[in-house]
Amino acid sequence: TVAGESIRTGSVEEVVFYDSVPLDFGPSRVETGQIIGPDGQLEDRVFAVCFDSRKVFSFDPVHLRVESVIHTGRGPHDIAFDTGVDGDGEPFSLLFVGHFTDSYIGVVDLDMRRPLTFGQMFASVGAPTPPKESK
Numbered sequence: 001t002v003a004g005e006s007i008r009t010g011s012v013e014e015v016v017f018y019d020s021v022p023l024d025f026g027p028s029r030v031e032t033g034q035i036i037g038p039d040g041q042l043e044d045r046v047f048a049v050c051f052d053s054r055k056v057f058s059f060d061p062v063h064l065r066v067e068s069v070i071h072t073g074r075g076p077h078d079i080a081f082d083t084g085v086d087g088d089g090e091p092f093s094l095l096f097v098g099h100f101t102d103s104y105i106g107v108v109d110l111d112m113r114r115p116l117t118f119g120q121m122f123a124s125v126g127a128p129t130p131p132k133e134s135k
Helices: none
Strands: 006-008 015-017 029-037 040-048 055-060 063-071 076-086 091-099 102-107 121-125
Touching: 029 076, 029 091, 040 076, 040 091, 055 076
Parallel strands: none
Antiparallel strands: 006 015, 029 040, 040 055, 055 063, 076 091, 091 102, 102 121
């Protein structure tokens, strides 16, 4: 697409492209979500899933830069977010990564106040199960 050129989507909204960002090979999905910044406030991010390279990129749309690269298991396919405030009034934000190849869900910490785990997969739902050999 040409910078600034709009594309009609068939709905009332228009999608406008102003720039592009280089990613690893195999980008397959883009979603918007929120992280918790160092000050404890929610901040918008754009997440790009790269199936072939086993990565999810977190892009900061305010500063126009890739903020973190999340290393995943084989075949990251879909992502979902759980962002909110807990019973004590503390914000939380988690990214769930569905792995197509090994059939499990990885859980990623999206809280920048925890620099040791921010952008890291720290848990899984189910155990990774390699695909059965095809006949």
